[in-house]
Amino acid sequence: MLESSLVKYGDEIISCSIGEPLQVVFDYDKVWAYYQNLDEKNPALLHFVHVHPSGCLGYSAMDLNCIKGFNIAFNFPVFFSIVCFENNDLNSLEYKIATYQYDAEAIKMQKLGAWPDPKFRIDLLLMSTDLSTLKLLSYCPQSVIEIVRNI
């Protein structure tokens, strides 16, 4: 599988990226341009989402560096979620999600909950379009990925 990602602003997908194995890839330029062009910027609506293999809801050192970089660039702590699909079946969107924020003052990563923890922020749950996009980009056959990369 590939660790694909997408970025949401509110209900809208503003960018998605096909992952590379063991990497965290976001289209930073696109997200930055989108956010800077908003008339009213709401940090609470910006949400970075990244797929990990099943069972790996924890963040990696690379994820942490990535989040720290986004926080510095945007000047607020971004929401960063990790999604794990339960199986390889493209028809199934069963998943788990954990959401994090890096707290610069405490110098630590805060886990904001994992669905279905009661404290999980319901506004960070993904819609079926988000899940389908992430599942396809992460689990469709390599031959299809190559076609998409070349479009």
Ligand SMILES: [Zn+2]
């Ligand atoms: Zn990661």
